[in-house]
Amino acid sequence: MRFGVVVFPGSNCDHDAWYAVEKNLGQTAEFIWHDSAELGNVDAVILPGGFSYGDYLRCGAIAKFSRVMQAVKKFASEGGLVLGICNGFQILVESGLLPGALIRNRGLKFICRPVELRTETTNSPFTCEAQKGAILTIPIAHGEGCYYADERTLDELEAEDRVVFRYVDNPNGSLRDIAGILNRERNVLGLMPHPERASDPLMGSTDGLVLFRSMVSSMAVK
Amino acid sequence: MGEITSEIVQAHQLTPEEYEKILSILGREPTYTELGIFSVMWSEHCSYKSSRLHLKKLPTTGKHVLQGPGENAGVIDIGDGYAIAFKIESHNHPSFIEPFQGAATGVGGILRDIFTMGARPIAVMDSLRFGPLDDPQAGARNKRILEGVVSGIAHYGNCFGVPTVGGECVFEPGYNGNPLVNVFALGVFKKDEIFLARACGLGNPVIYVGAKTGRDGIHGASMASAEFTEESQQKRPNVQVGDPFLEKLLLEACLEAMRTGAIVGIQDMGAAGLTCSTCEMGSRGGTGIEIELDLVPQRETGMTPYEIMLSESQERMLLVAEKGREQEVFRVFRKWGLDAVTVGRVTNDGMMRVKHHGQIVAEIPSRALADDAPLYDRPHTQPRRTAPLDGPEFQSASLERDLEALLASGDICSKRWIWEQYDYMVRTNTVQGPGGDAAVIRIKETGTSVAMALDGNGRYCALSPRQGARLAVAECCRNLSTVGALPVAATNCLNFGNPERPEIMAQLVEAIEGMGEACRFFETPITGGNVSLYNETLGEAIDPTPVVGVVGLLPTGPPLTIDFKRAGRAVILLGGFGRCNSRRFGSTQYAKVVLKQVWGLPPELDMDYEKRVQAAMREIAAAGLAESAHDLSDGGLAVAAAECSFGPAGVGARLDLDADMRPEYLLFHEGPSRILLSTAQPDQVQTIAARHGVEAPRIGDTIEEGLVIRSRGRVHVDLNVERLKRLWSDALEKALRT
Numbered sequence: 013m014r015f016g017v018v019v020f021p022g023s024n025c026d027h028d029a030w031y032a033v034e035k036n037l038g039q040t041a042e043f044i045w046h047d048s049a050e051l052g053n054v055d056a057v058i059l060p061g062g063f064s065y066g067d068y069l070r071c072g073a074i075a076k077f078s079r080v081m082q083a084v085k086k087f088a089s090e091g092g093l094v095l096g097i098c099n100g101f102q103i104l105v106e107s108g109l110l111p112g113a114l115i116r117n118r119g120l121k122f123i124c125r126p127v128e129l130r131t132e133t134t135n136s137p138f139t140c141e142a143q144k145g146a147i148l149t150i151p152i153a154h155g156e157g158c159y160y161a162d163e164r165t166l167d168e169l170e171a172e173d174r175v176v177f178r179y180v181d182n183p184n185g186s187l188r189d190i191a192g193i194l195n196r197e198r199n200v201l202g203l204m205p206h207p208e209r210a211s212d213p214l215m216g217s218t219d220g221l222v223l224f225r226s227m228v229s230s231m232a233v234k
Numbered sequence: 235m236g237e238i239t240s241e242i243v244q245a246h247q248l249t250p251e252e253y254e255k256i257l258s259i260l261g262r263e264p265t266y267t268e269l270g271i272f273s274v275m276w277s278e279h280c281s282y283k284s285s286r287l288h289l290k291k292l293p294t295t296g297k298h299v300l301q302g303p304g305e306n307a308g309v310i311d312i313g314d315g316y317a318i319a320f321k322i323e324s325h326n327h328p329s330f331i332e333p334f335q336g337a338a339t340g341v342g343g344i345l346r347d348i349f350t351m352g353a354r355p356i357a358v359m360d361s362l363r364f365g366p367l368d369d370p371q372a373g374a375r376n377k378r379i380l381e382g383v384v385s386g387i388a389h390y391g392n393c394f395g396v397p398t399v400g401g402e403c404v405f406e407p408g409y410n411g412n413p414l415v416n417v418f419a420l421g422v423f424k425k426d427e428i429f430l431a432r433a434c435g436l437g438n439p440v441i442y443v444g445a446k447t448g449r450d451g452i453h454g455a456s457m458a459s460a461e462f463t464e465e466s467q468q469k470r471p472n473v474q475v476g477d478p479f480l481e482k483l484l485l486e487a488c489l490e491a492m493r494t495g496a497i498v499g500i501q502d503m504g505a506a507g508l509t510c511s512t513c514e515m516g517s518r519g520g521t522g523i524e525i526e527l528d529l530v531p532q533r534e535t536g537m538t539p540y541e542i543m544l545s546e547s548q549e550r551m552l553l554v555a556e557k558g559r560e561q562e563v564f565r566v567f568r569k570w571g572l573d574a575v576t577v578g579r580v581t582n583d584g585m586m587r588v589k590h591h592g593q594i595v596a597e598i599p600s601r602a603l604a605d606d607a608p609l610y611d612r613p614h615t616q617p618r619r620t621a622p623l624d625g626p627e628f629q630s631a632s633l634e635r636d637l638e639a640l641l642a643s644g645d646i647c648s649k650r651w652i653w654e655q656y657d658y659m660v661r662t663n664t665v666q667g668p669g670g671d672a673a674v675i676r677i678k679e680t681g682t683s684v685a686m687a688l689d690g691n692g693r694y695c696a697l698s699p700r701q702g703a704r705l706a707v708a709e710c711c712r713n714l715s716t717v718g719a720l721p722v723a724a725t726n727c728l729n730f731g732n733p734e735r736p737e738i739m740a741q742l743v744e745a746i747e748g749m750g751e752a753c754r755f756f757e758t759p760i761t762g763g764n765v766s767l768y769n770e771t772l773g774e775a776i777d778p779t780p781v782v783g784v785v786g787l788l789p790t791g792p793p794l795t796i797d798f799k800r801a802g803r804a805v806i807l808l809g810g811f812g813r814c815n816s817r818r819f820g821s822t823q824y825a826k827v828v829l830k831q832v833w834g835l836p837p838e839l840d841m842d843y844e845k846r847v848q849a850a851m852r853e854i855a856a857a858g859l860a861e862s863a864h865d866l867s868d869g870g871l872a873v874a875a876a877e878c879s880f881g882p883a884g885v886g887a888r889l890d891l892d893a894d895m896r897p898e899y900l901l902f903h904e905g906p907s908r909i910l911l912s913t914a915q916p917d918q919v920q921t922i923a924a925r926h927g928v929e930a931p932r933i934g935d936t937i938e939e940g941l942v943i944r945s946r947g948r949v950h951v952d953l954n955v956e957r958l959k960r961l962w963s964d965a966l967e968k969a970l971r972t
Contacts, residue, residue: 021479021482021483021570021571022393022479022482022483024393024394024395024482024660024661025395025660027661028660028661028662031662031678032662061660062395063392063393063395063478063479063482065479066393066477066478066479066480067393067479068479121385121654121655122385122388122392122654122655122656122657123654123655124653124654124655124656124657124658124659125654151659153392153657153659153660155392206659208662209659209662211662212662213792214665214676214790214791214792215659215662215664215665
């Protein structure tokens with residue numbers, strides 16, 4: 013399977029995502045430059061972590077205007093798998109591919125630490141290989157990861173089984189402990205934790221690999 | 235501009251003798267711009283005029299060293315065709331004036347030093363010193379400085395995408411008016427792709443890349459070469475503002491441009507900005523450089539040559555390309571959205587020639603400016619010392635309360651509040667991050683790992699700069715050996731007061747000599763570093779604080795961490811109980827925290843024994859015999875044992891110490907050359923230790939719950955580990971909130 017990893021100016025987890033896919037997962041990954049109008053021949057897209065365009069405005073607010081995001085939107089609307097990690101999640105939200113917003117952490121500080129996530133649904137191409145209710149240990153590293161949305165949106169996300177991960181011990185004040193959500197069509201996932209940092213036994217956890225493995229097996233079914 | 239008066243010379247912090255030297259180099263009176271150029275290049279910060287003579291006493295070569303001092307960073311060979319570049323630098327003065335930007339640009343500066351060499355930065359560490367958070371007068375300010383510095387480091391490092399993997403943070407009253415922010419960075423590259431800061435090739439274009447030049451940071455280097463006075467707070471505009479995003483672009487663009495093969499030499503613009511980069515590149519290349527300031531991208535209008543030459547705007551680089559291949563370089567920088575313009579060319583007359591609107595505004599021999607800076611053999615007497623040699627009679631009221639007080643004290647408590655604000659995992663190489671004895675970063679390209687640690691102890695050095703500096707090197711090497719790494723090279727940051735005072739100069743000389751002795755003995759040559767003098771506020775100098783950063787090599791594998799993993803394991807004190815007496819006890823954390831006074835001398839160091847302990851430790855680690863290992867330092871054996879009990883497993887220990895020493899010493903003395911480890915194979919561990927001629931008493935066992943310490947039938951400590959851990963882990967946050 014061929015993964016495309018988008019590189020925005022300021023992306024800094026692009027290489028980590030590439031490494032997890034190529035070396036830990038054993039699939040193919042290639043970089044896609046931010047002003048590309050085409051994604052090329054990829055089966056899935058990863059929007060990696062970092063500080064796209066410096067994120068001096070709202071995180072992801074500039075990235076949504078990039079040429080590559082037009083291509084990503086089109087790709088998503090055609091059913092392509094899109095995984096947004098950390099800054100990637102923020103970009104998906106800013107682009108309107110996912111609902112809600114990501115605001116400053118409750119404690120107003122950047123937090124880097126491994127956290128426990130509860131797998132809330134396996135009805136998604138990103139978690140079909142996981143066990144429902146399974147607790148995954150995956151690191152977070154963000155200053156603006158507090159998930160926020162209005163009550164109706166939150167109710168809708170829950171009613172439609174679109175909350176994929178919840179924090180066991182909420183680190184950032186996210187409403188209803190939300191760590192990751194799907195779009196309505198279930199082919200776009202955004203999450204604040206970094207599965208690519210939990211894909212190598214040397215990094216202390218391989219719990220993140222299940223996301224990538226799920227993407228591979230759901231592509232195989234297609 | 236009018237005539238250069240003695241007032242103008244003095245305002246530039248040049249002495250009359252230095253001005254005479256300028257006149258003789260030029261054979262005429264300098265222009266105002268030239269005077270500014272000389273003043274920054276000959277500032278203490280850039281010229282090392284007080285320390286250069288003594289820095290020569292440091293060992294700088296060794297079998298791993300590819301590049302010693304003199305370039306932007308030292309470089310060592312790590313095998314398999316790869317090398318690492320690393321260095322530590324101070325940003326003390328700016329961080330006091332504006333903590334957030336001061337610390338942020340400190341990170342930015344050292345990162346540029348690394349990628350200027352062609353290496354990709356893969357790790358950062360910080361050595362921080364602040365006044366106590368509970369200081370009756372300065373406490374509130376100290377908290378603000380700490381918070382500002384930490385968020386500044388986080389802001390820059392996190393956005394740039396380099397993990398901040400460790401460091402140290404110490405609180406002493408001596409830093410009330412003068413905090414220290416020393417930043418270490420390390421990068422990796424192929425060893426045949428090292429770039430040097432040299433201007434070569436007659437007619438080659440000199441290209442300016444990165445941020446535009448503004449009026450920020452003018453005279454930053456001179457500011458860092460003076461004491462703080464009431465007026466220093468007025469110097470806020472001298473502190474630069476960092477843009478980590480721009481630096482990230484600059485990194486990617488520079489590394490990509492280097493791969494074109496069109497770049498001949500490159501240097502970042504740090505202290506003294508365009509001035510330093512032009513004259514140093516010319517001087518090192520044995521050439522001259524001519525630039526036209528009209529071509530320099532400028533952020534503001536109406537900047538004078540003086541301002542352009544002395545600006546310390548961040549995120550700028552100067553490079554020399556091969557003539558005719560400029561477009562290849564420009565193409566890369568355009569891709570990354572960065573300014574890149576030819577501002578001059580390499581000449582063969584050895585002059586640094588600066589033009590503005592076509593007129594020459596400065597014309598100085600590069601070599602004289604860069605290398606013939608004044609060199610002072612400043613008088614030095616006995617090191618300044620205020621503490622008495624002998625301390626009070628004392629008797630602990632409760633060793634348990636003492637242990638609790640130590641674990642909750644500023645220097646010993648968990649620094650999690652700090653390092654959780656740093657992205658310490660980005661780039662997925664962090665095998666062991668903050669909180670361990672040393673950080674371990676894997677090198678994906680080679681399958682090996684690099685370990686690194688920073689150490690410095692101002693309290694020890696205030697009592698004896700020579701012994702303190704030796705102890706810092708020994709501890710740093712021990713930190714590395716404790717995670718199984720072989721120490722191979724070092725970098726240093728020497729933080730002292732005003733060298734024009736003989737008793738301060740004596741501290742500097744003694745510390746350099748002590749560091750040299752230890753680095754020679756432990757075979758860790760100093761490949762580069764930085765000297766920060768004039769760390770004084772209103773005449774009050776800091777404790778002498780030489781900080782050393784040592785790097786070591788080890789195979790990549792699961793890390794050897796400090797926490798006990800399983801109950802029922804033997805606990806061994808590699809190196810033995812050590813020695814102590816009432817004078818040596820006066821430098822301990824116990825004296826500082828519990829008895830609230832400091833006296834006497836630093837712990838006694840036997841370098842030969844230390845080296846054998848470290849060799850034994852590495853052999854034990856390599857054989858996979860230790861389940862946990864933690865070196866003894868601040869707070870001694872009892873604190874180390876408690877820290878080993880604070881792991882996720884919650885495993886504690888029952889220790890029975892069979893030693894002839896009063897209990898306060900036994901539990902809390904800080905004698906070096908000791909490592910606490912747990913093992914399932916105590917016999918094999920002891921066999922290795924014996925072969926190295928090292929004591930390794932089995933002092934107890936790990937247990938499911940609790941920390942119990944006894945000796946000779948008396949129970950000194952019997953405490954609940956969970957409660958102790960909370961005290962230790964919450965202390966810093968609590969201190970910041972109150």
